[in-house]
Amino acid sequence: MAREATASKQSNVMPSTGAGEWPRVLGRLREELGETAYRSWFQAIHFERIDEDEAVISLPTRFLRDWIATHYADRLLVAWRAENRSINRISIILDPRVGASRLSPEGGAAVPAAAAAPLAVAPAADPQDNGEDRVQLFAPLDPRFTFANFIVGKPNELAHAAARRVAEACVDPAGVVPFNPLFLYGGVGLGKTHLMHAIAWHTRLHAPKRKVIYLSAEKFMYQFVRALRFKSTMDFKEQFRSVDLLMIDDVQFISGKDSTQEEFFHTFNALVDQNRQIVISADKSPVDLEGLEERMRSRLGWGLVADIHPTTYELRLGILQAKVEQLGVRVPQKVMEFLAHKIVSNVRELEGALNRISAQMQLVGRDITLESAHEVLHDLLRANERHVTIEEIQKKVAEHFNVKMSDMISARRARVVARPRQAAMYLAKQLTPRSLPEIGRKFGGRDHTTVMHAIKKIEELIATDHGLAEDMELLRRMLQG
Numbered sequence: 001m002a003r004e005a006t007a008s009k010q011s012n013v014m015p016s017t018g019a020g021e022w023p024r025v026l027g028r029l030r031e032e033l034g035e036t037a038y039r040s041w042f043q044a045i046h047f048e049r050i051d052e053d054e055a056v057i058s059l060p061t062r063f064l065r066d067w068i069a070t071h072y073a074d075r076l077l078v079a080w081r082a083e084n085r086s087i088n089r090i091s092i093i094l095d096p097r098v099g100a101s102r103l104s105p106e107g108g109a110a111v112p113a114a115a116a117a118p119l120a121v122a123p124a125a126d127p128q129d130n131g132e133d134r135v136q137l138f139a140p141l142d143p144r145f146t147f148a149n150f151i152v153g154k155p156n157e158l159a160h161a162a163a164r165r166v167a168e169a170c171v172d173p174a175g176v177v178p179f180n181p182l183f184l185y186g187g188v189g190l191g192k193t194h195l196m197h198a199i200a201w202h203t204r205l206h207a208p209k210r211k212v213i214y215l216s217a218e219k220f221m222y223q224f225v226r227a228l229r230f231k232s233t234m235d236f237k238e239q240f241r242s243v244d245l246l247m248i249d250d251v252q253f254i255s256g257k258d259s260t261q262e263e264f265f266h267t268f269n270a271l272v273d274q275n276r277q278i279v280i281s282a283d284k285s286p287v288d289l290e291g292l293e294e295r296m297r298s299r300l301g302w303g304l305v306a307d308i309h310p311t312t313y314e315l316r317l318g319i320l321q322a323k324v325e326q327l328g329v330r331v332p333q334k335v336m337e338f339l340a341h342k343i344v345s346n347v348r349e350l351e352g353a354l355n356r357i358s359a360q361m362q363l364v365g366r367d368i369t370l371e372s373a374h375e376v377l378h379d380l381l382r383a384n385e386r387h388v389t390i391e392e393i394q395k396k397v398a399e400h401f402n403v404k405m406s407d408m409i410s411a412r413r414a415r416v417v418a419r420p421r422q423a424a425m426y427l428a429k430q431l432t433p434r435s436l437p438e439i440g441r442k443f444g445g446r447d448h449t450t451v452m453h454a455i456k457k458i459e460e461l462i463a464t465d466h467g468l469a470e471d472m473e474l475l476r477r478m479l480q481g
């Protein structure tokens, strides 16, 4: 879909819209993806124009264009839509004259064929749809969010099995709605949207006549408010009430908006009564959704409520292995294990880490090692580090040496309490970013020279006393989780 550069003719015409929001879109990406990724890829992008619901940007080389298209098209769209909801697709074109001087070195490596895939998938064309002023009730589907690409593990097996059941029932002509609604919930980046898109893809492939609506709750509200403004609420209702499968993503955003909630509730009930399938996602379970009317909350919990738990190490490793195969890059097992250990927040960050690493490999043309992975990902790694506090250290050390927590800050000088206290100071220096005076204050207002002395003492002892060295190593590991 990335059309060739006809845009250069227009690039000296200042677009009246879009140019203002572009820096904000960039700002969002920078925040989300980190400084390194931002500098490597996004600085070279040139904003071209906005054509109705399409944003057009350009890049100076084929490599960069394809790279952005394969790895960041979805992020770009999401960020753009956060600034301007009327954007439904992004075209990335090639314009060699743009910003050639800002260019990072051209990586020779060929980009996977997927780069040529459409960046945004529009709904299957409805023959009666003149396409112009009908509301767009289908957000773009991400081509990568299929069942085939979803890795199943303990934390998501229920949600996955339920999504599959729904997808199969949707394409079965005699399909009985298995549970209504299917309510998927879990933290960010754990695969809710992926599963919903997978259901939509499956249906589109095996039963293209079925009418499917997939929307974020935000978009649902937007369309509803718009329908109110243009006095086309009848149309709006009609469209929703004639669907076979309705999926609303991130329904936590619907809370609080009374008239929209009301409309949503009616639509919901009408569909359930007609035995049409509904799939909902949220970041919390129905009972915990705030700002929703009680009747809505209980209705949402009527079907199957499936939560997606935080990932486990095994699942993270499985996902990494699958992505590495997809990307066709060679990443040493050690590096993957390292990532699976360290990037624990969510799958999106895990993917981001892998993308950065493979981008780095392509750019410098060298294999990735543990050291280079560390370097490329230092900001991500830091954000995923567990922050140990001095209080935690004191508690663990006191437990370990069988002394009272109060002895950590008391003035007692007896060896049995003084030694553990020194050990805790030593660990505080090692495991927290606190300065010596700060540490001293946390240990009953001791002077920084006392802390320094304690650290020296423990260092000496570790060198000679094997038992203590082991104790310290054990404590350090426990504290860092």
Ligand code: ADP
Pocket (backbone or CB within 6 Å): 144, 145, 149, 150, 151, 152, 156, 186, 187, 188, 189, 190, 191, 192, 193, 194, 195, 319, 347, 348, 351
């Ligand atoms: P959510 O909607 O829960 O915030 P997403 O569905 O957007 O999360 O998932 C974030 C990213 O992680 C997506 O790129 C998705 O493909 C990927 N992802 C999440 N879970 C899995 C999984 N089990 N297997 C493969 N990819 C996954």
Ligand code: MG
Pocket (backbone or CB within 6 Å): 192, 193, 194, 249, 250
């Ligand atoms: Mg989501």
